[in-house]
Amino acid sequence: MTYKLQFGELLPYMxxxxxxxxxxxxxxxxxxxxxxxxxxxxxxxRTFGPPWAGRVxxxxxxxxxxxxxxxxxxxxxxxxxxxxxxxxxxxxxxxAMTINLGAYSTEIIRAGVEAVPKGHIEAGVSLAxxxxxxxxxxILKQALQKIWPALSSQIIIVxxxxxxxxxxxxxxxTYAANFVQSRNFRAFEAYFAVAxxxxxxxxxxxxxxxxxxxxxxxxx
Amino acid sequence: MPLVDIRDxxxxxxxxxxxxxVSLDIAQGDVAAIIGRSGxxxxxxxxxxxxxxxxxxxxxxxxxxxxxxEKTNLRELRRNVGMVFQQFNLFPHLTAxxxxxxxxxxxxxxxxxxxMDLAKEMLAKVGLSDKAGNYPSQLSGGQQQRVAIxxxxxxxxxxxxxxxxxxxLDPELVNEVLRVVERLAKExxxxxxxxxxxxxxxxxxxxxxxxxxGKAHEEGPxxxxxxxxxxxxxxxFIGAPA
Amino acid sequence: MSDFTFWVIFSNLLLALRxxxxxxxxxxxxxxxxxxxxxFARVSKIGWLEALTRGYIEFFQGTPLLMQLFLLFFGLxxxxxxxxxxxxxxxxxxxxxxxxxxxxxxxxxxxxSRGQWEASSSLAMTYIEQMRYVILPQALRIAVAPTVGFSxxxxxGTALASVIGFVELTKAGTMLNNATFRPFLVxxxxxLMYFALCFPLSFFAKKLEGRLNAAR
Ligand SMILES: Nc1ncnc2c1ncn2[C@@H]1O[C@H](COP(=O)(O)OP(=O)(O)O)[C@@H](O)[C@H]1O
Ligand SMILES: [Mg+2]
Numbered sequence: 292m293t294y295k296l297q298f299g300e301l302l303p304y305m306x307x308x309x310x311x312x313x314x315x316x317x318x319x320x321x322x323x324x325x326x327x328x329x330x331x332x333x334x335x336x337r338t339f340g341p342p343w344a345g346r347v348x349x350x351x352x353x354x355x356x357x358x359x360x361x362x363x364x365x366x367x368x369x370x371x372x373x374x375x376x377x378x379x380x381x382x383x384x385x386x387a388m389t390i391n392l393g394a395y396s397t398e399i400i401r402a403g404v405e406a407v408p409k410g411h412i413e414a415g416v417s418l419a420x421x422x423x424x425x426x427x428x429x430i431l432k433q434a435l436q437k438i439w440p441a442l443s444s445q446i447i448i449v450x451x452x453x454x455x456x457x458x459x460x461x462x463x464x465t466y467a468a469n470f471v472q473s474r475n476f477r478a479f480e481a482y483f484a485v486a487x488x489x490x491x492x493x494x495x496x497x498x499x500x501x502x503x504x505x506x507x508x509x510x511x
Numbered sequence: 512m513p514l515v516d517i518r519d520x521x522x523x524x525x526x527x528x529x530x531x532x533v534s535l536d537i538a539q540g541d542v543a544a545i546i547g548r549s550g551x552x553x554x555x556x557x558x559x560x561x562x563x564x565x566x567x568x569x570x571x572x573x574x575x576x577x578x579x580x581e582k583t584n585l586r587e588l589r590r591n592v593g594m595v596f597q598q599f600n601l602f603p604h605l606t607a608x609x610x611x612x613x614x615x616x617x618x619x620x621x622x623x624x625x626x627m628d629l630a631k632e633m634l635a636k637v638g639l640s641d642k643a644g645n646y647p648s649q650l651s652g653g654q655q656q657r658v659a660i661x662x663x664x665x666x667x668x669x670x671x672x673x674x675x676x677x678x679x680l681d682p683e684l685v686n687e688v689l690r691v692v693e694r695l696a697k698e699x700x701x702x703x704x705x706x707x708x709x710x711x712x713x714x715x716x717x718x719x720x721x722x723x724x725g726k727a728h729e730e731g732p733x734x735x736x737x738x739x740x741x742x743x744x745x746x747x748f749i750g751a752p753a
Numbered sequence: 754m755s756d757f758t759f760w761v762i763f764s765n766l767l768l769a770l771r772x773x774x775x776x777x778x779x780x781x782x783x784x785x786x787x788x789x790x791x792x793f794a795r796v797s798k799i800g801w802l803e804a805l806t807r808g809y810i811e812f813f814q815g816t817p818l819l820m821q822l823f824l825l826f827f828g829l830x831x832x833x834x835x836x837x838x839x840x841x842x843x844x845x846x847x848x849x850x851x852x853x854x855x856x857x858x859x860x861x862x863x864x865x866s867r868g869q870w871e872a873s874s875s876l877a878m879t880y881i882e883q884m885r886y887v888i889l890p891q892a893l894r895i896a897v898a899p900t901v902g903f904s905x906x907x908x909x910g911t912a913l914a915s916v917i918g919f920v921e922l923t924k925a926g927t928m929l930n931n932a933t934f935r936p937f938l939v940x941x942x943x944x945l946m947y948f949a950l951c952f953p954l955s956f957f958a959k960k961l962e963g964r965l966n967a968a969r
Pocket of ligand 2: 553554555675
């Protein structure tokens with residue numbers, strides 16, 4: 292009944308927690324770059340690619356968006372070895388995160404691409420650019436600019452979702468919290484502190500993404 | 512040989528025939544003004560000339576190259592055919608100068624310094640040297656359209672297509688764009704312009720084309736046609752007494 | 754593969770799917786109810802109340818759902834509150850859902866033009882009356898599509914209840930995998946069942962959105 296909060300009990304574990312935080316940050320960073328890259332490719336394929344490529348990406352996007360991340364992670368980590376693809380915990384975590392964000396960003400960026408006025412594409416084409424040049428130089432940047440807020444939110448959602456990788460024992464921030472509370476039996480303190488760390492991370496990332504947006508898209 | 516040679520071009524959207532056999536010659540240095548009612552196929556014809564639209568029969572040759580030819584390199588063709596649109600279609604994420612230099616850099620692989628000189632030259636041509644660093648959203652409609660002209664000119668096309676380039680502008684901004692076009696005409700650039708500015712067509716044009724029901728219904732020297740239209744359709748269109 | 758194993762796995766997953774559906778429904782309905790309260794508080798124009806809701810929303814949107822589950826499941830137990838996995842999962846999903854859904858609805862309310870507020874207040878309506886008779890009926894129409902869309906997130910969110918031992922679809926998958934050692938089959942089936950649940954909702958949401966855009 293009279294449980295006393297003692298956050299001081301976390302102090303001896305700061306190193307462990309920091310390592311977990313670092314893993315989460317690196318995991319998020321790398322899978323963001325890879326996932327958004329995948330999303331750009333997917334959006335290009337869906338709008339300008341051959342029909343079969345478009346269809347492949349539709350199926351990919353719908354499969355990922357309509358299943359839980361934890362199931363995707365388990366499928367990759369436990370299921371794929373049955374097909375001969377054995378991945379370490381970290382590799383599985385990176386792959387699952389990238390595939391997950393890739394699907395969402397394909398959809399988000401595609402919406403941005405379709406919002407670019409057709410006249411801009413025609414203007415590019417009539418300047419003798421190929422459709423891929425038009426995509427790279429005219430459409431992509433405008434599309435990214437339009438959907439940057441949505442993409443930023445999705446990146447943060449995926450970062451928060453990454454806490455699930457602790458369930459395959461990838462040593463992220465949540466894994467560290469589990470470890471700490473199993474040692475000092477201070478579950479509430481450990482999870483609350485780590486929840487706040489995630490919140491801080493989310494706030495910092497939001498600010499950074501906004502800054503990146505301003506750098507990438509000046510003049511508006 | 513005419514620079515642009517259009518022979519009996521037919522074009523349908525589905526079951527609707529929009530161009531019903533258009534024939535037209537445009538010589539080097541011509542300023543051809545195309546007039547006609549909305550829906551008569553003016554835009555469609557222009558868009559066929561640079562391959563934005565395909566046509567079902569007939570032929571369009573630009574500088575001796577058939578637009579719809581199987582071996583035709585559309586990229587090569589479009590370097591020779593510039594286009595300016597009613598809605599400007601400037602790239603909003605690029606400055607005026609960057610709008611002008613994008614295609615030269617990407618398509619012609621023009622170097623950075625040369626591209627900068629090119630931007631200066633082209634923006635000067637349209638009287639916007641001081642706006643090089645501005646984004647389209649920071650420019651008036653007339654200024655945006657002049658940048659769009661500079662952008663098309665930067666590819667040094669052999670012929671420039673203009674589709675109602677003053678129709679989206681507020682009335683007080685129309686003249687600054689027309690003056691730029693007039694200057695280009697004097698420099699001898701071959702122009703094909705769809706326009707509703709009859710005075711301009713009469714004064715600057717070297718050739719007037721009246722499109723009606725998917726055909727080049729009447730053509731000839733602007734002054735002569737305006738003063739003495741031969742067909743009742745043109746007479747009615749320009750509001751001349753019968 | 755023996756047919757027998759397949760049917761054992763398949764039928765057990767189907768049974769567990771019921772719990773995923775039940776948890777989703779409860780979380781969605783309760784989350785919606787709490788979310789509505791949050792919405793009223795968030796746009797109440799009462800300074801401290803708005804700040805409080807903003808903090809609430811920020812916390813539940815800015816921290817992992819898994820962390821929220823852990824806090825409720827392991828954390829509350831320390832204070833002497835006996836929390837079952839079902840209760841912890843329901844609570845966490847409700848709070849989490851309410852934070853997101855109230856923000857979605859706030860967006861819909863705020864998309865109603867200022868003129869509507871001004872017109873209704875010029876008719877001497879109170880805040881509650883304005884909401885009830887003028888703003889909400891309009892906002893509701895806009896809100897249907899994103900709300901249905903968010904229900905997909907709720908269904909997927911229930912998968913995390915497996916982590917605290919609640920036997921729904923994902924947990925059943927893990928247990929069946931441990932018993933049969935057929936991870937590829939088990940997790941494929943689990944994924945397909947989630948897909949069967951979520952895809953119609955996504956599809957419906959998209960349809961609704963399209964219809965609304967066309968109507969404008
Ligand atoms: N993409 C299209 N699909 C179907 N019909 C079209 C399309 N573009 C133009 N049209 C039709 O073709 C006719 C000619 O259009 P257009 O060339 O734009 O005329 P103008 O420029 O002289 O006003 C019009 O009746 C128009 O409705
Ligand atoms: Mg037209």
